[in-house]
Amino acid sequence: MADVFYQALEDGAAPETMADSVGKVFDAAGGSTRISAGDFVAVKCHVGELHNHTYVPPAVYRVLGEKLKALQGQPFLTETSTLYRGERENAIKHFIHAQRHGFTFEATGLPFISADGLAGNTETEVAIPGELNQRVKIAREILMADALVSVAHATGHLGSGFGATLKTLGMGLASRMGKLRQHSSMHPEIRTAKCTFCKKCLTWCPEDAIVEKKGKAFIQKEKCIGCGECAAVCRFDAVTYNWGMESGLMEKHMAEHALGAIQHMRDKCLFIDVAMNMTKDCDCMGYQQSKFIPDLGVLASTDPVAVDQACMDLIRRQHGRDLAELSYPGLDGQIQLEHGEKIGLGSRTYRLREVE
Numbered sequence: 191m192a193d194v195f196y197q198a199l200e201d202g203a204a205p206e207t208m209a210d211s212v213g214k215v216f217d218a219a220g221g222s223t224r225i226s227a228g229d230f231v232a233v234k235c236h237v238g239e240l241h242n243h244t245y246v247p248p249a250v251y252r253v254l255g256e257k258l259k260a261l262q263g264q265p266f267l268t269e270t271s272t273l274y275r276g277e278r279e280n281a282i283k284h285f286i287h288a289q290r291h292g293f294t295f296e297a298t299g300l301p302f303i304s305a306d307g308l309a310g311n312t313e314t315e316v317a318i319p320g321e322l323n324q325r326v327k328i329a330r331e332i333l334m335a336d337a338l339v340s341v342a343h344a345t346g347h348l349g350s351g352f353g354a355t356l357k358t359l360g361m362g363l364a365s366r367m368g369k370l371r372q373h374s375s376m377h378p379e380i381r382t383a384k385c386t387f388c389k390k391c392l393t394w395c396p397e398d399a400i401v402e403k404k405g406k407a408f409i410q411k412e413k414c415i416g417c418g419e420c421a422a423v424c425r426f427d428a429v430t431y432n433w434g435m436e437s438g439l440m441e442k443h444m445a446e447h448a449l450g451a452i453q454h455m456r457d458k459c460l461f462i463d464v465a466m467n468m469t470k471d472c473d474c475m476g477y478q479q480s481k482f483i484p485d486l487g488v489l490a491s492t493d494p495v496a497v498d499q500a501c502m503d504l505i506r507r508q509h510g511r512d513l514a515e516l517s518y519p520g521l522d523g524q525i526q527l528e529h530g531e532k533i534g535l536g537s538r539t540y541r542l543r544e545v546e
């Protein structure tokens with residue numbers, strides 16, 4: 191049974207309070223035992239997209255960085271390029287955007303290093319005991335790291351219903367090709383009755399897969415990579431997915447890529463879920479979001495499945511429904527956790543230990 195350490199926080203707690211709390215659960219969960227002198231320590235962050243300001247704030251990373259440096263580790267902030275067009279589509283834009291959102295060396299004390307190189311294709315194939323994948327493509331610098339501290343923001347998610355540690359590891363540490371593989375089952379369609387042909391999805395589609403047909407948007411299936419960008423940008427609810435089947439497959443792919451990202455350093459990882467400023471959609475969305483449920487607090491564990499399971503359960507206990515049910519009813523965010531447990535990524539059975 192895994193231990194998950196949890197500290198509750200007041201709704202609306204300041205970034206400094208959040209940072210202090212993350213430091214406490216890091217200590218309680220045995221963060222220091224995961225790091226050896228000289229380790230390259232990847233600190234997985236998410237710097238948000240343009241107009242999106244509900245990401246985990248830089249103050250949290252300063253506290254973690256100070257702890258990791260005190261342990262004589264060599265920590266660095268890291269992230270990968272996105273599939274979609276945006277402020278994080280390559281390492282240069284990503285770095286500049288990280289500075290814009292306060293992830294500076296001055297603020298965090300940590301250098302920002304893209305894990306998958308300039309264009310998102312610096313990758314290594316890793317063999318895993320998966321059901322859907324026997325090999326997965328992971329950002330190379332993650333495989334060069336000796337240890338990992340993953341900081342995940344708990345949110346709803348367009349594709350998986352619930353996004354926290356497993357999504358952060360699976361989607362966030364895969365290379366562009368790895369991300370494509372995870373999205374490969376997702377194929378949207380246009381509801382013509384709702385389409386106003388505003389052309390926004392045409393502008394954002396990274397594959398130029400959307401064209402005009404009879405005055406409406408039309409998706410050319412053979413070009414579509416299933417990235418979901420069209421659904422994210424459409425303001426008229428005109429893009430639809432067959433969620434039931436496709437979401438489950440995507441969640442399983444995500445869990446398998448998460449395994450590929452951490453299995454070389456399985457005993458050198460700590461996973462943190464920040465259940466604050468929780469929004470319907472994840473931090474990749476390029477628009478301003480407001481939190482849609484009151485804040486809960488922060489959790490940490492050496493088990494990536496347990497920390498997400500505990501996070502989901504706490505939210506359900508507090509709000510009657512879990513994040514997937516609250517954000518995308520019809521999606522089942524549990525699939526990723528059940529599959530993660532099945533392939534040996536972690537355990538859904540845990541003991542919750544409150545931190546004073």
Ligand code: SF4
Pocket residue numbers: 380384385386387388389390391392406407423424425426427428429
């Ligand atoms: S963004 Fe939506 S409404 Fe606009 S063209 Fe695309 S599908 Fe139609």
Ligand code: SF4
Pocket residue numbers: 378394395396397398399400409413414415416417418419420421
């Ligand atoms: S049509 Fe396909 S490739 Fe284009 S934005 Fe939509 S999901 Fe992505």
